[in-house]
Structures are given as C-alpha cells and as structure tokens.
Amino acid sequence: MKALMRISPAVLAAALAGCSLGPDFHKPDSQAPAQWSSPRGERAASQPLAAPLEQRWWNSFHDARLSALIERVTARNLDLQMASARVLQSRAARSSVAADETPSVGADAGYSRARNSAEGLNDPSGNAGKSAYSLWQGDLTAGWELDLWGRVRRQVEAADANVQVAEDDRRGVLLSLLAETARDYIQLRAVQRTLEVTEGNLKVAQHSLELSRDRQAEGVATRLDVAQASAQVASIEARLPTLQARRDDLINALSLLAAEPPGHLQAQLLAPGALPEPQQRFAIGVPSELAARRPDIRQAEARLHAVTASIGVAEADFYPRIRLSGSVGLQSLQLADLGSWSARRFALGPQVSLPIFEGGRLKGTLQLREAQQQEAAVVYRKTVLGAWHEIDDVLRLYNASQLRRDHLAEAVRQNRIALDTAQRQYVEGAVDFINVLSVQSALLTSEEQWIDSSSAVAQAMVGLYKALGGGWEGFEPPPEASAS
Template sequence: MMRQGLTVSALALALSACQAGHDFQPPKADAQVDWLPTQGEQAVSHPQASPIKERWWEVFNDPLLSSLIDRATAASLDLKIATTRLEQSRSARQVVAGDQLPSVSAGLGYQRARNSGEGLNDPSGNSGKSAFNLWDGGLDAFWEIDLWGRVKREVEAADATVAVAENDRRGVLLSVQAETARDYLQLRGVQDTLAVTRENIDVSRNSLALSKVRLNSGVATDLDVAEASAQVATVEARIPLLEQRQAQLVNALSLLLAQQPRTLQTELLHATERAPLPEAIPVGLPSELARRRPDIRQAEARMHLAAASVGVAEGDFYPRIVLSGNVGFQSLQLADFGSWGSRNFGIGPQLSLPIFEGGRLRGMLHLRQAQEQEAALNYQKTVLRAWQEIDDSMSLYKASQLQQHKLENAVQQNRIALGTAREQYKAGAVDFVSVLTVQRALLASQEQFVDSSTAQTLALVGLYRSLGGGF
C-alpha cells in the first residue's frame, strides 16, 4: 500500500515537472527619481505626495468643468467602443475556459435508408433488397485531460487579454476626461484673450479720439491720426481668429459629449472667472504609479499574455489525451427504441502525439519567446516614458506659475507706463510713437499673462494624466 502511494506521488511530481511554460512574475516598476521638484524657486501651488482624488478635476473648483466631464464620461463614443472591446475579450475568455470542462451533447435522429446488397452489411437483414428505418439517440461526451497545463495556459492568456482590454478602456476613460478638461481650459484661455483684446481695442480707440482732438487743436499731425487708426485696425484684426478658435473648441467639446456641432455654444460662450488653484496639489506616491497608470498596467498584461502564450506553444509538443464516450439507443423499429436490447455505449481514451510538423511547432515556440522579450522591453520603455512625462509635467507646471507671476508684474508696470505716456502726449512732451510703443507692450504682456495662466492649468491636467488620474 505504501509502495502504491509512493508511485502515485512520484507520478504527480513527474507530471508537475512537465508543466508547459512558466508562471508569470509581475515586474517591479521602481525607479530612483525625485518625485517632487525641489530645486530652484518654489511656486505658490506645488505638488504634494498625498492620495489623488478619483475626481481629480475638482481641483480646478469649476462646476461647469465637472459637469462636462461627467457628461463626456457617460456619452463618449470612444469609451463605448472600448467597453464593447472589453465585453468581447470577456466572451472570448469564456469560450477558452470551456475547454477545461467536459463537453457533453445530446442527439436524436431518424433515418429512412436502404443499403447496397453488394456493399457493407445491411442492418435490416434484407441484403439491400428493401429500405429500413433507423432510430438513433444518446449522449456524447468529450474531455481533454490537461496533464501538461496547455489548456491552463490558454485560459491564462485569455485572462491577460481581458486585462489588456480593461486597461485599454481605463486609458480611453482617462483620455476622455483629460481631453475634456484641456479643451475647456483652452476655451477659457481664448475667451480671456478675447477680453484682453477687446479691452485694448477700447484703449486704441481712446488714443485715436485723443489724436483727432489734438489734430483739430493744431498740436498733432495727420501722421498721429493715421498711426492711431492703424493700431485700432491691427488690434481688431485679432478678433476673427480668436472667435474662430473659440467656436472650434466648443465643437471639440460637443464631439467629446457625442453632440452635434454648436450644441454647447449657448452654455460655453459666457466666460467665467477662474478660481485660484490650491497651494497643495496631491500627486500620489511613486510606489502607486505602476498600479494607477493604464499604459503600465496594460504593458504588464501584455507581458503576462506573452508568457502564457509561450506555455501554450510548449504544450503543443506534449501528447494530448482525450477521454470520449457515448451512451444511447439504436433500433430499426420505433417500438424497440429505448428498450434494454437497443442500448449501446462506448468509452475510451485517445492519445495523439506530434511526430513530424516540419518545424512548425518549434518555429511557433521561438516566435512566442521573441514576443515575450519584446513585451518585456516595451514594459521597460513604458515605465521610463511615464517617469519622463511626470517630470516634464511637474517642471512645466512650476515654470508656468513662475512665469505668470513675473508677467503679472509686467502687466501692472505697462499699465502705469501707458497712462504716463498718454499724459505726456497730451502735454506735448512725447510724440505718439511713444504711446503706441507702450500700448503694444501692454497688449503683448497681457496676452502672455493669459497664455501662461492657460499653460499652468493645462500643465496640471497633463500632470494628472501622466499620473494615471485618480484610479
């Protein structure tokens, strides 16, 4: 009895040693990099190593932005397409997993037939001289015994394919959220630029009116009036392109919400004041990055898929053992169908072993092994790219804030300079060229200030996108 137990244990050990492929070990995505910027001048709003909220866009404190992202998440066609792909992969996994269980089918048939008198035996006993009835029915079963783990690896590969599709959907969701935020914040930036431009149109028209008054008083020339008129036209020429860009961004948001062009025009054409960003911006922890970024998770799933596919290719070298059987009834007369004498059955194993495949199996194994190496390299590249995107986004966020602070001071000083230049022009101390020079400098600094403010918010969106959002 003990010898029999030892024999069974040895057989189980031998079979486990012949398992196809190797068990997948998730890689470590650790990187020795500075998570938070520490060098140089510090900005007012700065990243902080604390948990990221799932609704990360609420850091902008803009209810309309939150509403747009919620609606885009519910209506996005790209997200719905990714969801259907995920459902397809889950259904495919269910198909593959079915190979682990026996396949049982039932059948029932009737046939009116006549056999050849010169061929095979005629079951009717009439040597092919007359037709006969044949009633046939029963159950058939089929089951492949997965001794080497080939079917197990196929299911494992299907699970990895589902993980790829899941993280593809997560990536699409993050893209929809980030693109909605980007388009909305760019729209607000364009609207701020429009407000600055219209303000400068008023300033230019006031300068033109002043030049005409001085011309009528005999203390200015036609040149002053012409230069003032040209300045008005130059600033007014900025409006059409800004309005076109505004319409383009409204349409982009409409598309993200699966709406017709201009659907959101009434809702979005009224500019709102931006709320200040909080001093501390939560950006999570470095150890959480690989669990949060969809592309890293997807790259890991592709590694898992490649490793499992190697196991499937190795399993094709081993014998396949299939248990099959059937039980049923067969009779020439309906009255006899189902009787004890009409019973039939068959059961037994079938074994198949590849002997010569012309190198096909070995070529497939080498292909899967090369694909596994490629997946590992792609994973490494994805992680490095993630760290680069995060570092670039943090640097851009900090730089845009510092630039905005300097430009705010430049705008204030240019306003003072313009007022002084206009007073001096009224007094005849300077010519109109000085007024135009200061006015152009004010417009340029105002536009740069708006651009830096927009760049700051876009950099924050890019930062959260590079961090994988709030998953």
C-alpha cells in the same frame, strides 16, 4: 518518436499531479525612485505633496462647468464606448477558452431513410440491399480533455491577462479623454479671456483715436497722430475674428468629445467663464504607486503576462493530449422499438493524440513565444522609463509655467501704469502719440502672454495628473458589465 523522448518519468509524474508547463509569471520590478525629483532653480509658488493622489482631480479647479462637462463626456464619448466594447470582447473570448476546463455535454437525435448495397456492408434491413430501411437514434455525448500538462490552464491564464490588457486599454482611453476635455476647456476659457482683453484694448484704442481727432481739430495733434491711432484700432480689430473662430473651434471640439453635433454646446459654453486655476498645494502620490495606477504600465505588464503564459501552451503542444469521451443512447429500425431496453447503446474510452512529426512547427511556435516574451519585457521597461521621464518633464514644465506667469503678471501691471502715464503726458503735450501706441501695444502683448501662461499652468497641471495616471478609478464599468 522524438516527442515521446521528451517525456521523462519525472515530467510524467508531475503531469499526473496537475502541473503546468512553461515559466510562471512574476510581477516585474518597476524600479520606482524613492521620491519625485524636485525642479532645480527658482522656487515656484505652488508645491506638489507626496500625499494620496486625488482621484477626481478636475474638481480641484473648483469649476462646476468643467466637472459637469467631464461627466457628460465620459458618459457619451464614442472612443470610450468602443474601448468598452473591446473589454466585453476580451471577456467573451476568455469565457470561450475557459470552457475547455470543464467537460462538454451534448445531445443529438436523428432519423434517416436509407438503402444499402447488396454487395457492400451488412444491410440492416436483412434483405441484402433489396429494400430500404428506417433508422431512429438518439445519443447523449460527453467529453473532457485531461489537462495533464496545463495547456488549457495556461490558455486561460493568457486569456485573463488579455482581459486585463483590454481593461487597461479602456482606462488609458478614459485617462486621455479626461485630459483632452480639461485642456480644451482651459483653452476655451483662455481664448474667451483673450477676447475680453482684446475688446477692452480696442475701447482704449478707440478712445485714443477720438482724443487724437479732438487734438487735431484744436491744432495740437497732426494728421500723422490720427492715422497712427486709426491703424492701431484696425490692428486690434483684426485680432477678433481669429479669436472668435478659435473659440468656436474649441466648443466644437468639446461637442465632438461628448458625441454631440457641431455647436451643440454653444448655449452652455459660449458665455465667458473664469480661467481655471490650480490649487497652491496639491497631492501627487508616491512613486511606488505609479506602476499600479498608470494604465500603460499596467497594460504592458498584462501583455508580458499573456505572452509568458503562452510559452506554457507552446511547450504543452509537444506532449500527448488525452481526452475522455463517451456516449449513451438509443437506436432502432422501428420508432416503436426506440424506447425498449434492447435499443440501448453506449461507447466509452480515451482518445490520445501525440505529435510525431510537425516539420518544425511546434519548435518554431515555442521560439516565437519566447521571443515575444523578450520583446514584451523590453516594452515594459521602456514604458516604465518613459513614465518617469514624462513625470519629470511635466513637473519642470509646471514649475517653469508658474514662474513665467508670475513674471508676466508683473509686466502687465507695469504696462498698465506706463499706458496711463503715457496718455496723460500726451494730453499734456509732453510726449508724442507714438509713445502712447508703443505702450498700448506692449500692454496688449503682455496681457495676451499672461493669459497664455495662466492657461499653460492649468494645462501643465492636467498633464501632470495624466502622467500620474489618475482619474480613471471613478469611471469603472458597472458590475454587470464586468462579470465574466
């Protein structure tokens, strides 16, 4: 009776007009700043522009191998295929829920051979249970729930939001996949470049070793010079196996992303290539677009929408459910009589179910949904705030990486001058061989640091595009896969 008391005349009138209980979902405010924050301190060489974000941002590196690799990975990656399957599952679940909005129609037919008790109910055979009888029947049934309180409509609304959750989950997987592929490729090119530099320095060290041996034979250099030169050669040679293993590991990582067996991409990627370089000026869009583009924000919003709609479902469970049902059919004891007019039968009428006592289950469910909505709202705010922080951090990292790369480029230039000078002075006898070794070690270190910093700049650019949520738009499922 408590549930009956909840139905006021106003609520009943609204229900008959087709209302939906529960709060309506309103898109939350992402509280986007007016503009991106600018890195403080020294100005970097390249600058971001508040222009529309380039969707296929990897093409801005002007590396055909990278672009082809991304196309290959997105077409074959298994994580992306699993995410796509989850999208199909959510759409199928939505179709199942939406079926309650329309009447259900079914048909059945049957035959039975039976014998009733003489002491029980009437015996259709007319022989007081002394003989068996046959029963032939066929029916066409229909039923439809009158969604007076919007329970079904809210269920469909929640299901639509869950489809959005699954779609944005796929977009998030795709976004991470694009970034991971680009980063692994950039690291591969950096390792290959480091291998080239190391091998070049090895030739220089071997030349110095030959020079020290010649000078020892002439009585100008000592055994110490030769030993130091030999140690330098061995030290540089020791770097090569680790770099080669790292190169092969990265090729295998890219093969895994493309769902290929280990080493499958060796033929395409083993040959060294140029280290991708970002453009001097690049577009990053405007802050107000972020909430509509970044998958994790869209997903958090969709989850909030789903739990908001589920509150209406929980509230509607307090009210009566009315279902219209009916059937028409034929029934006879003889197959020959089944098609006659007198064999017809029908049933029509509403069914009303009303919760009277549920032991607090309905109230607890409603409280649960309201608490879930509160949590989803907080998760949305945290997701948005985390996105702003991530973008701010990446912008500063990108700026700092460029400055470090430029300073290291100057260090490499000066160390090359120093090595050339030290070698000439050693030949002239003006400096000890230890000076040559020291300058050569400094050059090798600065060259490796410069390559790492150049890789860091390109990877920071990838991280920026990932933080901005760009790149998934060009890889949406085909229309036939998106049909509900």
